[in-house]
Amino acid sequence: MNQRSHGQRKQSDIFGLNRFGIESNPTITADLIVVPCSGGKDSQACIKLAKTTGKRVIGAFCDTKFEHPLTYSHIDRMQNLYGIKIYRINEGSSVPEQVIRHREFPGIRHxxxxxxxKIRPSKRFYESLSREAxxxxxxxxxxxxxxxxxxxxxxxxxxxxxxCPHEFMSEYPKRLAANGVMFRLPIIDWSADDVxxxxxGEENPLYSHGxxxxxxxxxxxxxDDQMRWAFGHDEFGRNQWRTVHFLEQKIGKTALRNDTYNSCSFCNI
Ligand code: SF4
Structure with missing residues (x-):
C-alpha cells in the first residue's frame, strides 16, 4: 500500500473502513473493545475506529512514569474527545526504577x-477485566x-x-483466549499518512514538535540520535537527561551506545 493510496479510494470508504468490514463485521461478537494506548497516533486511530462500531470502548495506558507531559495531557484529552475511559496501568514501578533494578539500560534484545x-501489567489487566466483564x-x-x-x-x-493473544505475543497465556479475549490489528495495512x-489533527502535539x-x-x-533529539528538545527533555545521567552514574553504564534504530512491537517505538 503506498503512502497516499487511501486518496484513490471512493469517498465513502476513504479510510478503508469498508475494506476492514468493521461496521458490519459479524466477527465482532464481544460487546467491549479495549485499546492499549501509548498516546501515539496508531493506538489513537484504533480508538477512533473502535468508536465507529457502536461497541463499548475503553483504553488501557501502561504508564512507565517516563512519558512527556504532553503525552499525559493527551491521554486525558482523548478521554473527552472520544467519550471513553482510559485506565492508567502502573504497578508501582517506572523506567528509572527498572534500570536501577536490572543495572543496565534497555536494549534491542533486553x-x-x-x-x-507493559506486558505483565496489561496481561493482569486483561485477566481481571475478562473475569469482570x-x-x-x-x-x-x-x-x-x-x-x-x-x-x-x-x-x-x-x-x-x-x-488469540498468545499468537500475537508468546508472553500472553493461552487462558486469555479461553476467557474470550481476542486480539485484532485493525490498521495493519494503513500507512502513516492514512493514520x-x-x-x-487530533493527534498528540509531540508529532508537530518533530x-x-x-x-x-x-x-x-x-x-542515540533519537535519544539526543529528546534530551535536547525542551526543558522536560533536559530534565530527563539529568535523570538518565544520574542513572548512568548509579549503574556505571552509559545510555548512549551507538545503537541503530530498532522497533519494539509492544511499546510501538
Ligand atoms: S522499551 Fe518501551 S518501556 Fe522501555 S524505555 Fe522504550 S518505550 Fe519505554
Missing part, C-alpha cells in the same frame, strides 16, 4: 522495562509499513482477522 511495565477484543495499533520486520511478520494478516489523515514516535520520552532502547 527490554525488561517493556516486559515489567466477560469476552472482549483488544485492538492493537501496529502497521506493516512501520518496518521490514513487521511487514514480514504480518504479511499474511489483514485487519479483519482476529488472533494522520484519519485523525485530522517526534517520530510517541512513548517513553525518550525510549532508552532506541538509537
Amino acid at each position: 527490554r525488561f522495562c517493556t516486559k515489567n511495565l 466477560g469476552p472482549f477484543e483488544v485492538w492493537i495499533g501496529v502497521r506493516k509499513d512501520e518496518s521490514t520486520a513487521r511487514a514480514k511478520r504480518y504479511s499474511g494478516l489483514i485487519g479483519d482477522e482476529i488472533l 494522520f489523515d484519519y485523525l485530522g 517526534a517520530k514516535r510517541v512513548g517513553c520520552f525518550p525510549c532508552l532502547a532506541v538509537s
Whole structure:
C-alpha cells in the first residue's frame, strides 16, 4: 500500500473502513473493545475506529512514569474527545526504577522495562477485566509499513482477522483466549499518512514538535540520535537527561551506545 493510496479510494470508504468490514463485521461478537494506548497516533486511530462500531470502548495506558507531559495531557484529552475511559496501568514501578533494578539500560534484545511495565501489567489487566466483564477484543495499533520486520511478520494478516493473544505475543497465556479475549490489528495495512489523515489533527502535539514516535520520552532502547533529539528538545527533555545521567552514574553504564534504530512491537517505538 503506498503512502497516499487511501486518496484513490471512493469517498465513502476513504479510510478503508469498508475494506476492514468493521461496521458490519459479524466477527465482532464481544460487546467491549479495549485499546492499549501509548498516546501515539496508531493506538489513537484504533480508538477512533473502535468508536465507529457502536461497541463499548475503553483504553488501557501502561504508564512507565517516563512519558512527556504532553503525552499525559493527551491521554486525558482523548478521554473527552472520544467519550471513553482510559485506565492508567502502573504497578508501582517506572523506567528509572527498572534500570536501577536490572543495572543496565534497555536494549534491542533486553527490554525488561517493556516486559515489567507493559506486558505483565496489561496481561493482569486483561485477566481481571475478562473475569469482570466477560469476552472482549483488544485492538492493537501496529502497521506493516512501520518496518521490514513487521511487514514480514504480518504479511499474511489483514485487519479483519482476529488472533488469540498468545499468537500475537508468546508472553500472553493461552487462558486469555479461553476467557474470550481476542486480539485484532485493525490498521495493519494503513500507512502513516492514512493514520494522520484519519485523525485530522487530533493527534498528540509531540508529532508537530518533530517526534517520530510517541512513548517513553525518550525510549532508552532506541538509537542515540533519537535519544539526543529528546534530551535536547525542551526543558522536560533536559530534565530527563539529568535523570538518565544520574542513572548512568548509579549503574556505571552509559545510555548512549551507538545503537541503530530498532522497533519494539509492544511499546510501538
Ligand atoms: S518505550 Fe522504550 S524505555 Fe519505554 S518501556 Fe518501551 S522499551 Fe522501555
